[in-house]
Amino acid sequence: MEKLPLSFYQRKNILLIAKELLGKILVTRWEGLETSGRIVELEAYRGVSDRASHAYGGRQTARNEIMYAAGGVAYIYLCYGLHHLVNVVTHEAGTPHAILIRGIAPLEGMQIMQQRAKRKKTDPAITRGPGKLALAMGLHTGLNGWSLQSNDFFIADDGFQYPKEWQASSPRIGVDYAGDDALLPYRFYIRGNAFVSGKPK
DNA sequence: GAGTAGATCCTCT
DNA sequence: GAGGATCTACTCA
Numbered sequence: 001m002e003k004l005p006l007s008f009y010q011r012k013n014i015l016l017i018a019k020e021l022l023g024k025i026l027v028t029r030w031e032g033l034e035t036s037g038r039i040v041e042l043e044a045y046r047g048v049s050d051r052a053s054h055a056y057g058g059r060q061t062a063r064n065e066i067m068y069a070a071g072g073v074a075y076i077y078l079c080y081g082l083h084h085l086v087n088v089v090t091h092e093a094g095t096p097h098a099i100l101i102r103g104i105a106p107l108e109g110m111q112i113m114q115q116r117a118k119r120k121k122t123d124p125a126i127t128r129g130p131g132k133l134a135l136a137m138g139l140h141t142g143l144n145g146w147s148l149q150s151n152d153f154f155i156a157d158d159g160f161q162y163p164k165e166w167q168a169s170s171p172r173i174g175v176d177y178a179g180d181d182a183l184l185p186y187r188f189y190i191r192g193n194a195f196v197s198g199k200p201k
Numbered sequence: 202g203a204g205t206a207g208a209t210c211c212t213c214t
Numbered sequence: 215g216a217g218g219a220t221c222t223a224c225t226c227a
Binding site for chain 3: 041043045052053054076079080081082083085100102129130131132172173174175177178197
């Protein structure tokens, strides 16, 4: 299992990177507790020309500043006041591209995730959906800007690949406010996987 | 099972 | 001062 190199994130084609991230493994190791999961759903946010992106029109604020950094770091922010959402920054420095991780299939540390989620009802799908996923993996806004080359939070490749016919794309979720850009097929997911958010198809 | 209200707070206008 | 890259739980059927 190998950590993805900076060169992987710093390529310019975010849609290609997003597709290639499907099937990769997201790993965190906080305080000796390792949790990991295979990425099965994500969305691309293509910087200044994408109305759904925080950086649309070249906006640069204290919150999204990290999107302008060189690829290979995490962009984590708070949404709706209570959910932490995890993004991977891509492209070279100065171009605010990011990929939102929306769903993973747990591999290691399932019990730790359950504990972190503190669910009333037992729910196996605690890593389905961006908010829950961040909670289960122990990710929060304090980790904004974290390098994915570190040893406690990174994405790895174990050689596994989902068959091409399982990979699908669709419009993104929850971005209706973005007008025509809400229709762009920038969401990539694994067809039929239980850890993909939204209605099963 | 489907539809919806409420939570909750940071960020930008 | 408004609204958001969400989720849960409650209602009604």
